[in-house]
Amino acid sequence: MTTRQPVTIVGGGLSGVEVALTLSQSGVPVVLYEMRPRTETGAHKTADLGELVCSNSLKSVDPETPHGLLKEELQIMGSPVLLMAFECRIPGGGALVVDRLRFSRAMTRAVEDDPGITLVRERVDRIVETRPLVLATGPLTHPVITEDLLRHIGSDRLSFYDAISPVVEADSLDFSRFFRADRYGTPGEGDYWNVPLTEEEYRTFCSELLGGERVPPHEGVEDRPEVLRAFEACQPIESLVEKGPDTLAFGPMRPVGLINPKTGTIPFAVVQLRAEDADGSAYNLVGFQTKLRYSEQERIFRLLPGFSEVRFLRLGSLHRNTFLDAPAVLRSDLSLRSLPGVYPTGQMVGVEGYTESVAMGHLTALFLGPRPPSSLPPETTAVGALLRALMPDAYRKTPSGESGERKAVPFCPMNLHFGLFPSLPNRVRGGKRERRRAMIARARKDFEIWWKESAKPEGRGPDPEEKKSLGIAMA
Numbered sequence: 001m002t003t004r005q006p007v008t009i010v011g012g013g014l015s016g017v018e019v020a021l022t023l024s025q026s027g028v029p030v031v032l033y034e035m036r037p038r039t040e041t042g043a044h045k046t047a048d049l050g051e052l053v054c055s056n057s058l059k060s061v062d063p064e065t066p067h068g069l070l071k072e073e074l075q076i077m078g079s080p081v082l083l084m085a086f087e088c089r090i091p092g093g094g095a096l097v098v099d100r101l102r103f104s105r106a107m108t109r110a111v112e113d114d115p116g117i118t119l120v121r122e123r124v125d126r127i128v129e130t131r132p133l134v135l136a137t138g139p140l141t142h143p144v145i146t147e148d149l150l151r152h153i154g155s156d157r158l159s160f161y162d163a164i165s166p167v168v169e170a171d172s173l174d175f176s177r178f179f180r181a182d183r184y185g186t187p188g189e190g191d192y193w194n195v196p197l198t199e200e201e202y203r204t205f206c207s208e209l210l211g212g213e214r215v216p217p218h219e220g221v222e223d224r225p226e227v228l229r230a231f232e233a234c235q236p237i238e239s240l241v242e243k244g245p246d247t248l249a250f251g252p253m254r255p256v257g258l259i260n261p262k263t264g265t266i267p268f269a270v271v272q273l274r275a276e277d278a279d280g281s282a283y284n285l286v287g288f289q290t291k292l293r294y295s296e297q298e299r300i301f302r303l304l305p306g307f308s309e310v311r312f313l314r315l316g317s318l319h320r321n322t323f324l325d326a327p328a329v330l331r332s333d334l335s336l337r338s339l340p341g342v343y344p345t346g347q348m349v350g351v352e353g354y355t356e357s358v359a360m361g362h363l364t365a366l367f368l369g370p371r372p373p374s375s376l377p378p379e380t381t382a383v384g385a386l387l388r389a390l391m392p393d394a395y396r397k398t399p400s401g402e403s404g405e406r407k408a409v410p411f412c413p414m415n416l417h418f419g420l421f422p423s424l425p426n427r428v429r430g431g432k433r434e435r436r437r438a439m440i441a442r443a444r445k446d447f448e449i450w451w452k453e454s455a456k457p458e459g460r461g462p463d464p465e466e467k468k469s470l471g472i473a474m475a
């Protein structure tokens with residue numbers, strides 16, 4: 001038995017359940033609050049914990065992909081939710097697809113049957129004084145507790161919807177078609193790459209956007225009047241085209257102040273590309289949030305000059321999401337700077353997706369557990385790459401005091417992709433496939449060292465050698 005005080009968790013979704021079970025397994029008592037079924041979110045349909053609100057896929061298990069790697073790391077750490085997902089697996093090719101009802105029932109039963117967890121079916125409306133307090137209230141956090149949280153962290157530190165622009169791989173672009181320049185800066189220099197479009201190219205692009213097939217709003221979530229009002233402030237590019245044929249050319253594709261040094265003129269329209277990382281291995285299409293279907297985005301964006309071979313690391317979207325400005329509000333132990341002892345986790349901390357949310361829950365539990373890791377996971381690992389995106393200052397190699405130099409780029413939630421991993425220090429022969437293999441191999445090695453030397457609590461999680469015995473498709 002432990003003498004530690006109980007940890008209070010608000011939210012019994014994927015991340016809240018992961019924190020609760022992981023802590024309880026290490027002897028820490030937990031009180032878990034879940035507002036459903038008394039209060040609905042609009043998206044959840046049952047009273048079960050950890051309900052998947054949309055797709056029933058937890059993405060790839062291919063060990064050569066970032067998602068496969070993330071699952072491997074979670075498995076080594078002993079993630080109870082991931083283990084249940086594998087137990088509820090149904091055929092789904094290379095993805096971890098689950099029987100959604102069995103999966104959420106398994107989580108509910110595991111929590112209800114755990115003598116170390118007290119489950120309270122109540123809504124929590126404020127940041128209660130109890131510490132430690134975990135906030136795992138997810139993308140559809142109830143508005144009443146959100147208001148209280150805003151009072152503590154500042155109104156500009158939390159967003160209510162997520163406008164994601166596509167991110168593309170640098171080496172899939174034809175940069176000879178682009179020019180470097182910052183708006184009103186010296187042509188040929190600057191942080192942005194600009195994709196110039198002639199009027200004809202612009203008109204063709206707009207007409208494809210107009211005709212492109214769109215994702216309908218999630219019923220009960222994004223069709224609510226207050227959310228529709230919020231979306232008014234951040235329109236998808238295809239909706240801007242609907243307002244008028246030149247709206248984009250005066251909006252996100254405006255060319256003003258951008259002289260193409262090759263022609264000495266200002267193009268009719270531009271797409272601006274902003275680097276996602278210091279190495280310039282991935283670029284964001286600035287202001288290109290969209291609700292087009294993924295297949296349509298791939299087809300239409302390939303029409304842009306220099307984009308015919310483009311590969312996407314992330315596609316665009318626009319949806320309801322409650323998330324924190326993680327780099328500004330988080331300490332390196334994942335707690336809130338302005339509220340010591342309060343730990344936001346899961347999707348609200350700034351990750352996207354089921355598995356990423358489980359991963360955040362697991363890390364939070366590790367930091368709150370009886371033997372917290374002595375260091376953060378390396379940025380070269382899947383969990384470390386996610387953490388570095390949330391807390392870049394904690395991963396800076398240079399002395400502290402640099403936080404003020406962070407570029408004022410708004411924080412955008414992310415799912416795990418290759419662009420979040422640091423580049424390899426040396427050139428790798430054999431092209432992209434070999435480079436990625438080397439990145440995954442590096443991650444595996446670094447994770448194993450970190451886990452053994454800095455993090456593995458006694459008696460928890462299988463050793464890498466043992467993992468095959470669980471029957472999980474890992475390398």
Ligand SMILES: Cc1cc2nc3c(=O)[nH]c(=O)nc-3n(C[C@H](O)[C@H](O)[C@H](O)COP(=O)(O)OP(=O)(O)OC[C@H]3O[C@@H](n4cnc5c(N)ncnc54)[C@H](O)[C@@H]3O)c2cc1C
Nearest residue numbers: 011013014015035054055124137138142346347353354357
């Ligand atoms: C409409 C929609 C569709 C999505 N589709 C996908 C998809 O296809 N694939 C994918 O990977 N991800 C998808 N996501 C994201 C996915 O839902 C999240 O990544 C994941 O569920 C996050 O886990 P979480 O624990 O942070 O939050 P959740 O799983 O949402 O859990 C949060 C829990 O907190 C409870 N709660 C909220 N406020 C309070 C309160 N004040 N008091 C008590 N309890 C509270 C909620 O009832 C809920 O049970 C979607 C999200 C939405 C909103």
